[in-house]
Amino acid sequence: MQTELSRKLGIEHAVFGFTPFPAVAAAISRAGGCGVLGAVRYTAPDDLKRDLDWLDAHAGGRPYGLDVVMPAKKVEGVTEADVEAMIPEEHRRFVRDTLAAHGVPELAEGEASGWRITGWMEQVARTQLDVAFDYPIRLLANALGSPPADVVERAHDRDILVAALAGSARHARKHQEAGIDIVVAQGYEAGGHTGEIATMVLTPEIVEAVDPLPVLAAGGIGSGPQVAAALTLGAQGVWLGSIWLTTTEADLHSPALTRKLLAAGSGDTVRSRALTGKPARQLRTEWTDAWDGPAGPGTLPMPLQGLLVAEAVSRIQKYEVEPLLGTPVGQIVGRMTAERGVQAVFDDLTRGFEKAVDRVNRIAGRSGRP
Amino acid sequence: MQTELSRKLGIEHAVFGFTPFPAVAAAISRAGGCGVLGAVRYTAPDDLKRDLDWLDAHAGGRPYGLDVVMPAKKVEGVTEADVEAMIPEEHRRFVRDTLAAHGVPELAEGEASGWRITGWMEQVARTQLDVAFDYPIRLLANALGSPPADVVERAHDRDILVAALAGSARHARKHQEAGIDIVVAQGYEAGGHTGEIATMVLTPEIVEAVDPLPVLAAGGIGSGPQVAAALTLGAQGVWLGSIWLTTTEADLHSPALTRKLLAAGSGDTVRSRALTGKPARQLRTEWTDAWDGPAGPGTLPMPLQGLLVAEAVSRIQKYEVEPLLGTPVGQIVGRMTAERGVQAVFDDLTRGFEKAVDRVNRIAGRSGRP
Numbered sequence: 001m002q003t004e005l006s007r008k009l010g011i012e013h014a015v016f017g018f019t020p021f022p023a024v025a026a027a028i029s030r031a032g033g034c035g036v037l038g039a040v041r042y043t044a045p046d047d048l049k050r051d052l053d054w055l056d057a058h059a060g061g062r063p064y065g066l067d068v069v070m071p072a073k074k075v076e077g078v079t080e081a082d083v084e085a086m087i088p089e090e091h092r093r094f095v096r097d098t099l100a101a102h103g104v105p106e107l108a109e110g111e112a113s114g115w116r117i118t119g120w121m122e123q124v125a126r127t128q129l130d131v132a133f134d135y136p137i138r139l140l141a142n143a144l145g146s147p148p149a150d151v152v153e154r155a156h157d158r159d160i161l162v163a164a165l166a167g168s169a170r171h172a173r174k175h176q177e178a179g180i181d182i183v184v185a186q187g188y189e190a191g192g193h194t195g196e197i198a199t200m201v202l203t204p205e206i207v208e209a210v211d212p213l214p215v216l217a218a219g220g221i222g223s224g225p226q227v228a229a230a231l232t233l234g235a236q237g238v239w240l241g242s243i244w245l246t247t248t249e250a251d252l253h254s255p256a257l258t259r260k261l262l263a264a265g266s267g268d269t270v271r272s273r274a275l276t277g278k279p280a281r282q283l284r285t286e287w288t289d290a291w292d293g294p295a296g297p298g299t300l301p302m303p304l305q306g307l308l309v310a311e312a313v314s315r316i317q318k319y320e321v322e323p324l325l326g327t328p329v330g331q332i333v334g335r336m337t338a339e340r341g342v343q344a345v346f347d348d349l350t351r352g353f354e355k356a357v358d359r360v361n362r363i364a365g366r367s368g369r370p
Numbered sequence: 371m372q373t374e375l376s377r378k379l380g381i382e383h384a385v386f387g388f389t390p391f392p393a394v395a396a397a398i399s400r401a402g403g404c405g406v407l408g409a410v411r412y413t414a415p416d417d418l419k420r421d422l423d424w425l426d427a428h429a430g431g432r433p434y435g436l437d438v439v440m441p442a443k444k445v446e447g448v449t450e451a452d453v454e455a456m457i458p459e460e461h462r463r464f465v466r467d468t469l470a471a472h473g474v475p476e477l478a479e480g481e482a483s484g485w486r487i488t489g490w491m492e493q494v495a496r497t498q499l500d501v502a503f504d505y506p507i508r509l510l511a512n513a514l515g516s517p518p519a520d521v522v523e524r525a526h527d528r529d530i531l532v533a534a535l536a537g538s539a540r541h542a543r544k545h546q547e548a549g550i551d552i553v554v555a556q557g558y559e560a561g562g563h564t565g566e567i568a569t570m571v572l573t574p575e576i577v578e579a580v581d582p583l584p585v586l587a588a589g590g591i592g593s594g595p596q597v598a599a600a601l602t603l604g605a606q607g608v609w610l611g612s613i614w615l616t617t618t619e620a621d622l623h624s625p626a627l628t629r630k631l632l633a634a635g636s637g638d639t640v641r642s643r644a645l646t647g648k649p650a651r652q653l654r655t656e657w658t659d660a661w662d663g664p665a666g667p668g669t670l671p672m673p674l675q676g677l678l679v680a681e682a683v684s685r686i687q688k689y690e691v692e693p694l695l696g697t698p699v700g701q702i703v704g705r706m707t708a709e710r711g712v713q714a715v716f717d718d719l720t721r722g723f724e725k726a727v728d729r730v731n732r733i734a735g736r737s738g739r740p
Contacts, residue, residue, distance in 0.1 A: 003733055014733070168637055188558065189568035197636050198559035198568040200590030200599060201701040205636055220570030229570060229599035232730045266567050266575055267538055331571040357734045360602045363373055363384070364727045 001227070001353055005182065005214040005236040009034060009063050009138055009161070013350060014237035015227070016184075016216055017342075018067055018141070022051045023249040026058035027342035036065040036141055039128045048131045056135055065139025065163075066132045070125045070147055080307070087300065087308050094297045095312050098290050104321050107314065122148075129154070139163060139182075144193065146178035163216070167195025167202070169209035176210045183210050184239045187219025191242045191330035193280045194219065194271060199230065207234035222332035224352015228360070242330040248341045256320040257327060258339070266334030275313070275328065277305030283326035283333070287316065371597070371723055375552065375584040375606040379404060379433050379508055379531070383720060384607035385597070386554075386586055387712075388437055388511070392421045393619040396428035397712035406435040406511055409498045418498055422505045435509025435533075436502045440495045440517055450677070457670065457678050464667045465682050468660050474691050477684065492518075499524070509533060509552075514563065516548035533586070537565025537572070539579035546580045553580050554609045557589030561612045561700035563650045564589065564641060569600070577604035592702035594722015598730070612700040618711045626690040627697060628709070636704030645683070645698065647675030653696035653703070657686065 006014035012032030019025050025035030037055060042048035055064060129151060132140070140147075140155045141163040147155075155162045156179075163182035166172040172183045185206040186192075187199030197205070199219040207215045217230035218239035230238045244250055246261050260283060270284040274291035277300055282288065290296055299305050316324045340348075361367065376384035382402030389395050395405030407425060412418035425434060499521060502510070510517075510525045511533040517525075525532045526549075533552035536542040542553045555576040556562075557569030567575070569589040577585045587600035588609035600608045614620055616631050630653060640654040644661035647670055652658065660666055669675050686694045710718075731737065 001733060002735060169635075187568065187570070189571050195637075197701055198557065198570065198590055200557070200569045200596060201559050201636050201704070204593060204595055205704060220568055223574060225574055225603050226570060228730055229602045231733050232599045232602055232726045233595050234726075234729070265539075266571050267565075331567055334571070334575060354734065356602045357730055357736070359604075360598060360727055360730065361736075363371060363601050364724065365372060366727070366731075 003236040016239045018241040019244045021250050022055040024244045026055050027249045029059040029062040029064045031343050031346040034063050036067050038067045040069045045127050045131050052135045063138040066137050067141040068125045069143045090297050104315050105319050146175045152179045169205045172206040172210050182214050184216045184218050189331040190219030191281050192328040193278050203233040222335045224349050225356040227353045228356035246336045246339050254320050256322050257325050264333045266331045273299035277302035282328045285326040287324040373606040386609045388611040389614045391620050392425040394614045396425050397619045399429040399432040399434045401713050401716040404433050406437050408437045410439045415497050415501050418501045433508040436507050437511040438495045439513045440492050460667050474685050475689050516545045522549045539575045542576040542580050552584050554586045554588050559701040560589030561651050562698040573603040592705045594719050595726040597723050598726035616706045616709050624690050626692050627695050634703045636701045643669035647672035652698045655696040657694040
């Protein structure tokens with residue numbers, strides 16, 4: 001499964017795996033793809049340094065990357081306390097009431113909330129980059145908007161390819177103007193922040209819009225035939241995130257969440273603003289239903305919503321309150337029915353890809369394998 | 371582009387084209403696909419007879435089909451007047467006010483509303499079938515739910531294949547239990563009634579769910595690479611509806627609507643209940659915005675909503691009131707940028723399919739064409 005882009009990066013398969021877990025990223029790179037570590041949860045530079053040390057030591061000398069979140073809109077001099085002060089009391093009460101209705105315990109004194117807004121702020125992303133640039137990362141992805149010009153320049157000075165996610169051809173062209181190297185076309189069916197245009201339509205549209213930039217297809221891809229379909233649509237690779245959540249190398253810290261993921265069907269996700277304030281696909285839960293239902297106060301814009309719910313999400317996860325327990329995940333969750341190792345996922349993807357190519361060759365009236 | 375199903379039907383390309391226009395259906399069949407005429411607008415049996423006569427004479431002896439709407443829930447002895455009486459005055463007023471706000475003229479005395487609810491009622495669909503069974507149709511598709519057992523039996527007695535649309539694996543299995551022959555997997559991005567699961571995820575899911583029944587992929591397909599991707603996902607053919615709306619053979623009776631379709635991008639559709647009461651993808655207009663916005667009274671369930679808006683839709687179309695003017699269409703509307711003949715669309719699909727197969731073969735490290 002080789003494209004111009006995979007050859008440029010020196011990877012065996014044009015499969016890019018986004019994951020918050022260093023063990024998963026390392027396993028993806030060892031299996032011949034490109035593991036991309038999500039940095040958003042690293043608010044302390046030393047934590048990121050520790051995990052990048054580990055990843056670098058366990059990637060088998062293969063290429064890997066880092067995914068940061070730099071919001072497109074730069075806000076100067078705003079602290080977390082400033083943002084906290086902008087959250088209406090009505091919304092805080094709704095969070096308290098919803099948690100109380102489900103009997104969610106408080107965190108212990110001094111127990112940190114796992115997910116903080118700070119990871120979404122540019123100053124933190126820049127600290128992450130200062131750490132990351134000391135490692136031989138080959139790919140730097142930005143999950144929200146185009147990265148700033150100086151970041152693109154620093155990356156290019158180090159021979160690092162810069163990728164950015166886009167949900168429309170217009171966004172993709174803005175990224176191209178910002179000098180990035182790869183566009184990730186994030187379809188409606190993808191986990192996390194998504195637009196409304198499905199992968200089948202979005203991928204060729206972005207491929208044509210940013211030609212000759214390479215495009216990775218994201219959203220709805222979790223099997224070999226789906227990989228083959230994405231590449232058929234003109235992508236130079238696929239960007240997979242959800243599929244790794246139920247690998248044995250992943251560490252969700254919640255057996256109940258893993259069970260929910262394994263049991264969920266393709267119709268059990270929802271595109272909701274409940275998590276961050278922007279539409280993000282995630283497991284549908286009583287938590288998302290509460291926010292999206294008529295009794296909810298409406299979600300707040302990013303970054304207020306994320307800050308508002310951070311502690312609640314930590315409590316729900318820590319105490320595994322099943323009706324409320326969710327995670328960003330795409331519609332391919334319906335295909336995640338058993339825990340498997342990353343290598344087994346890769347074997348399935350590559351075997352399924354070959355069979356799908358055989359199949360389309362038969363339909364085209366061509367001989368199968370040479 | 372040959373699959374087991376296309377060989378069984380004796381068509382050259384595994385492309386099924388749904389259209390309300392006999393001239394388009396005939397051209398699709400002549401081009402080597404299977405034209406499928408939508409019957410919903412034929413409330414008078416003689417009109418359907420006239421158009422089937424024409425279609426049969428112009429399909430070049432090639433296979434063609436008919437698409438009827440038989441709602442899954444059978445309602446005995448309910449007349450159009452009974453349904454009319456169930457519509458709240460608040461909703462009638464909202465229709466009147468919205469039309470008045472845009473200065474939409476009244477229809478002339480005695481001028482019939484083009485689209486009537488009756489086409490959606492089983493007794494009308496059965497009259498349509500009585501007409502259709504006198505013609506050598508090869509495919510009978512049902513757009514809502516599984517067709518009744520006796521209809522499946524009558525079709526099978528005449529060697530007609532029965533197809534039904536499904537938006538989830540569960541629906542598809544229900545169709546299979548009803549004895550149908552083909553499932554049309556209708557993805558989120560499709561025009562008309564759709565579910566929430568995108569084609570990339572839905573197609574393989576339904577293929578696996580109803581194996582060994584053949585599946586047609588619908589939604590997001592308007593180019594050769596998209597056809598190739600759908601077949602790669604396991605479909606035995608593709609079901610295209612939107613792409614024909616801007617062909618020269620189509621007769622939208624509205625140059626303004628054709629202009630809107632040619633100008634629309636992939637992000638200019640919306641999945642709204644405004645037209646029928648069930649979510650259907652269509653051009654986003656000030657009409658859909660009014661219904662879906664906070665000032666709207668909310669849509670009514672099928673069939674009330676369709677009956678409520680039938681006359682309004684006729685007036686908007688007749689007088690080409692541009693801000694309100696819309697039609698069911700899928701996200702591939704962004705790809706419909708010029709009027710072309712049906713044969714030109716087919717040439718583009720087949721050439722693009724071959725190129726896409728070349729491309730995926732190169733990625734798989736196989737030689738291209740034999």
